[in-house]
Amino acid sequence: MKANKICFITCVSDLVQYQMALNYMKALQIPEGYEIEWQQVFHAESMTAGYNQAMNRSDARIKVYLHQDVYILNPLFLHEIVSLFAEHPSLGMIGVVGSKSIPDNGIWWESRHKYGMVYESRVNGQTTLLNFNEVAEDYESVQAIDGLLMVTTVDLPWRKDLLKGWHFYDVSQSFEFVKAGYEVGVIKQLSPVCLHHCGVSDLTGYEENRRIFLKHYMNPPGSEPNHAAAMKWSFGQPVFAYERDDPNIVQRSAWVGHRYFAYDLIRNVKPRVVVELGTHMGLSFFSFCQAVVDCSTGTKCYAVDSWVGDSHTGGYEEAVYETVSRVAKAYYAPAAELLRGTFDEALSQFADQSVDVLHIDGYHTYEAAAHDFYTWLPKMADNGIVLFHDINVRIGNFGVYRLWEELRRQYPGLAFDQSHGLGVLFPKGCSELLQDMLLHEKELKMRYR
Incomplete structure (x- = not known):
């Protein structure tokens, strides 16, 4: 050749x-x-x-x-x-x-x-x-x-x-x-x-x-009639309202490769409470909320962010918060609630064992990500799920990958490689559905590539 x-x-x-x-x-x-x-x-x-x-x-x-x-x-x-x-x-x-x-x-x-x-x-x-x-x-x-x-x-x-x-x-x-x-x-x-x-x-x-x-x-010979049908997990085909409203929400997001998984996660798990630590323009948060609205799960979704930025993301203009607030109210009320402040300040607003899904996407040093995980871990409910973004980023002082490698030796979970990597951790036990996710990790990764 x-x-x-x-x-x-x-x-x-x-x-x-x-x-x-x-x-x-x-x-x-x-x-x-x-x-x-x-x-x-x-x-x-x-x-x-x-x-x-x-x-x-x-x-x-x-x-x-x-x-x-x-x-x-x-x-x-x-x-x-x-x-x-x-x-x-x-x-x-x-x-x-x-x-x-x-x-x-x-x-x-x-x-x-x-x-x-x-x-x-x-x-x-x-x-x-x-x-x-x-x-x-x-x-x-x-x-x-x-x-x-x-x-x-x-x-x-x-x-x-x-x-x-x-x-x-x-x-x-x-x-x-x-x-x-x-x-x-x-x-x-x-x-x-x-x-x-x-x-x-x-x-x-x-x-x-x-x-x-x-x-x-x-439907190859010897297989189930539909490969995905053998799973308890089901796949949706969402239309994201935020995408029509403001293209910048997609164009400025490093999370875009995970939004269909985020939607299906809510659709399948039907959590009571979702907390996101670090929201920026809101693509991940709104993807959770879209499933809540479409599937009537009754979930309450909280976005915690100062909306001022940090040394990794750069500073945010006030217009970023205004856009997120407007889109949340226009399409996802009353499921969506924005909590403007630090992650530590928001802790007191949640009872222990009350959070079903936690998404950590704040400051990306090892120390900051570890602090966020361990301070919020008591808030996680039985069979709770913790998501970590940027587990594949190994530049500068980014250290989420180190934390992810440590936690995967302690708890079950799975990972997606696209869009800088997303870790899905089960630190509070595995329900039957979560066990099914682990069993079919390969199929999930193929569907959400």
């Missing part, structure tokens, strides 16, 4: 259409030292067969699989994907749109957890911007991407043995990459990277391939 070589791979049945796509490809700026190759497969018997044929002919490390009707608009596209793969070695495949979860019917675009953007042009000449959830970081780790454009750095065989037509090859390959231990991601785009000139969809073989996909990936 040539590390500094990029190959564009396309199954071609319409030369005129492909020539237009090729013109866009040839207009892209080429990273210095890189070689470009084009592989066309004419009249392939299936997408998987065609892609396997071209993949085996090319020695390029980076391969760009795209439809003959996809036009890459961003001239810096190649520079950006080279940098992205270099900075994130766990990333095996990327696309421009995709989904964090796959519905039970196997159709990724019917999920409410879609990410990315693309221009779509139909036969009537109208061009539409499909703009899903925003990708806040370099990429959003997802379960599957759409096949209009798929870029890989690893050669995994396309499942020609399973899928004979032109549908579900993309979701299948996404699952194959995840199964092989690679991340699949939707890239961050300031404007759409490409335009998909869709034309008229040919649905020949669609339903047959959908059934094959479901049987092999969603």
Whole structure:
């Protein structure tokens, strides 16, 4: 494999259409030292067969699989994907749109957890911007991407043995990459990277391939009918009101990769009291509150923060507190209550053994995080859950990772790696539901990646 070589791979049945796509490809700026190759497969018997044929002919490390009707608009596209793969070695495949979860019917675009953007042009000449959830970081780790454009750095065989037509090859390959231990991601785009000139969809073989996909990936032989159904944990598909209100709540948050877990945590555990130590713009707090409102759990959620900032976060303008207060009242009253002050000052407002979920996200030194944990531990109820953010940050005087490593030797728990890491600790015993979470840690981590 040539590390500094990029190959564009396309199954071609319409030369005129492909020539237009090729013109866009040839207009892209080429990273210095890189070689470009084009592989066309004419009249392939299936997408998987065609892609396997071209993949085996090319020695390029980076391969760009795209439809003959996809036009890459961003001239810096190649520079950006080279940098992205270099900075994130766990990333095996990327696309421009995709989904964090796959519905039970196997159709990724019917999920409410879609990410990315693309221009779509139909036969009537109208061009539409499909703009899903925003990708806040370099990429959003997802379960599957759409096949209009798929870029890989690893050669995994396309499942020609399973899928004979032109549908579900993309979701299948996404699952194959995840199964092989690679991340699949939707890239961050300031404007759409490409335009998909869709034309008229040919649905020949669609339903047959959908059934094959479901049987092999969603319900493999010998497994439960639905892998997640074997768990007591259930997964929601929330729409977060705060996201529509103020995009800064998402864009300025380092917690964005955990909000679906936060929502489902409240949905499943149904705690009486949630306390958050360190709220900033409120993304984590409002994600808890969204579940309280949607699921009528009767939970009371308290956000404790001075809203002045510290040396890690920098100082906060008063507008930050005003925004959090306004959003809390507009969407989450009476579940949400803000307690402005220090964490120690708030202690006296909670009886011992009264807090079911505690989220610690304050000053991130080892000493500060340990102080917060041990002073609030008596407040935790039986089977209480403590969340620690930034357990993967190892720069400067950040020390939450040290505390997390110590506590994991004493108490059961699990951890999520994305968005700087989130530790989930069970220091007051494990209910049947919490034991089930530990048993299915791998599935939970895959669903919330």
